[in-house]
Amino acid sequence: MIERGRRAVRAAHRAEQTTVVTTCPDCGEVRLDVGAVTVLVDEGAAGAVRLAFACPMCRRGTATRIQRAGFGALRSAGASFRLLTRPAEADEAHQGPPLTAHDLDAFCSAMDDPAWPLLA
């Protein structure tokens, strides 16, 4: 839910303040400035949209699912936006044994080489 309102009548030149009303699992209904929330759109989960925020009362970080229809309004109000996508590599078939600590050490050493990433 989004609420819009003006801060003060005598400060009519100030920008509108947008307040987002959402629910913390522990504290119940909370109100946040739109700048304190991030809209997460997960393209891999049928376009699921969640609202991520740190609760102003308990400081717990949470992400609640919201209606996709609310996404546009939040975005136009100035909420941060993050698109979550599943990398295509996650669906590739992988062959060979899993990486080991030795493999990771060798990779880190290779990145320390001044010729990185031009090593062939």
Ligand SMILES: [Zn+2]
């Ligand atoms: Zn809370």
